[in-house]
Amino acid sequence: MRGGAAEGSGRFDPAAVALRFVDARRAARAMTGFPGPLPPDMSTGYAVQEAALALWRDEVAGWKVGKIPEPLQQELGADRVAGPVFARNVWQATPGTPTPLPVIPGGFAAVEAEYVLRLGADAPADKMDWSHGEALALVDDMLAGVEFAGSPLSTINELGPKVVAADFGNNAGLVLGEPIPGWRERPDGIPPCEAYVDGRLAGRGTPESIPGGPIASLIFLLKLCAARGRPLRAGQLVTTGAASGIHDIEAGQAARITFGELAEIRCIAVSAAPEASGGHEHERYAAQD
Numbered sequence: 001m002r003g004g005a006a007e008g009s010g011r012f013d014p015a016a017v018a019l020r021f022v023d024a025r026r027a028a029r030a031m032t033g034f035p036g037p038l039p040p041d042m043s044t045g046y047a048v049q050e051a052a053l054a055l056w057r058d059e060v061a062g063w064k065v066g067k068i069p070e071p072l073q074q075e076l077g078a079d080r081v082a083g084p085v086f087a088r089n090v091w092q093a094t095p096g097t098p099t100p101l102p103v104i105p106g107g108f109a110a111v112e113a114e115y116v117l118r119l120g121a122d123a124p125a126d127k128m129d130w131s132h133g134e135a136l137a138l139v140d141d142m143l144a145g146v147e148f149a150g151s152p153l154s155t156i157n158e159l160g161p162k163v164v165a166a167d168f169g170n171n172a173g174l175v176l177g178e179p180i181p182g183w184r185e186r187p188d189g190i191p192p193c194e195a196y197v198d199g200r201l202a203g204r205g206t207p208e209s210i211p212g213g214p215i216a217s218l219i220f221l222l223k224l225c226a227a228r229g230r231p232l233r234a235g236q237l238v239t240t241g242a243a244s245g246i247h248d249i250e251a252g253q254a255a256r257i258t259f260g261e262l263a264e265i266r267c268i269a270v271s272a273a274p275e276a277s278g279g280h281e282h283e284r285y286a287a288q289d
Contacts, residue, residue: 012037012044018051021167024152028272030106031152034163042076045165046228052168053084061087062237063225064147064171065217067210068161079211080220081161083169085237089148093177093265101173102272103251107152108170111255111267113193113244115207115214116145116176116237123222123232130219136184138222138232142214144177144193144259146267147239149246157246174239177257177265187213191260195244198253203245214240 013036020035039045053060062085073079091099103109120140150172156163157170164170183190187207194204207213217240225232232238249255255267 012039014044014047015051017048017166018055021048021152022052022055025104026275028102028104028274029152030104030154033155034153034159038159039162039166042078042081042162042165045162048166049083049168050228052166056086058086058088060084060230060236061090062174062239063221063232064149064169064174064239065221065241066164066169067241072161076161078161080217080241081164081169082221082224083165083167083171085171085174085239089173090237091173091175093146093175093263095263096266098254098266098268099175100270101148101150101175101249101255101267103150103249103269104152104272105251106154108150108154108156108248109172109250109269110149110246110248111195111197111257112147112149112242112246113195113203113205113257113259114145114147114239114241115180115190115193115210115243116143116174116239117141117214117218118143119232119234119236119238122234123226125226125229125231128223128226130222132215132219135215135219135222139184139215139218140234142180142183142190144180144191144257144262144265145239146175146177146195146255146257146265147171147242148173148175148267174237175265175267176237177259178262180259180262191262193244194258195247196256196258197247197249199256202247205243205245207243209243210241217241
């Protein structure tokens with residue numbers, strides 16, 4: 001792994017790492033490795049995320065939640081990891097028309113069928129303990145959805161949850177499908193999901209595929225965001241976990257995600273283009289990546 005902005009001073013520098021990730025995303029340029037030593041713990045990974053949030057020019061429209069593999073949960077002191085979903089990367093699915101997903105060439109990209117919660121009320125800023133019923137009462141709707149996972153770093157998942165936390169939770173967007181009717185009254189009637197890539201079944205799942213179910217993911221996020229001084233707000237979206245699994249996708253490939261009788265969600269991966277305006281920090285680091 002090559003050296004980077006976090007090396008040389010003998011300490012981990014969240015701001016320098018954040019700048020490298022943000023710049024690579026803006027430039028749609030893959031990174032050959034993590035820029036410096038890996039974060040020593042989850043809190044440091046989230047410190048990078050916070051620094052990157054300060055650099056990113058967009059509103060947080062919601063959050064993604066992903067499962068941490070069981071062998072790592074005790075070591076990391078967490079069973080899930082979270083990252084922001086930005087407003088300009090939330091897309092409404094149009095039946096019959098694929099939603100373009102901008103993939104950074106040489107980076108990481110995947111689609112995941114997800115059960116998405118839309119909040120109808122603000123969470124109290126200082127509340128850290130939540131019951132299932134209290135969390136459920138915040139939810140206005142459940143929707144079918146597709147998380148578009150993406151990063152400039154192709155090995156992000158291999159490097160683990162601390163690195164996932166550092167780069168916006170490995171999120172690149174969210175495609176919203178139809179609301180799921182009757183989900184609150186009949187949780188046993190929530191339709192299963194299936195994900196296809198280039199016509200082949202890549203994975204299937206149900207709300208039970210998410211440990212503790214979607215509300216358990218919401219409870220985790222409520223606690224995490226309150227501790228970070230970012231309490232959840234009405235209207236925000238929470239994508240609760242990869243119910244169907246994580247399915248790699250490359251530019252040119254198509255995905256189709258179904259939720260029972262609801263309208264299917266179609267996506268097409270396309271090559272991401274660099275941002276047309278903004279800073280030019282990438283020129284300083286291009287040779288190092």
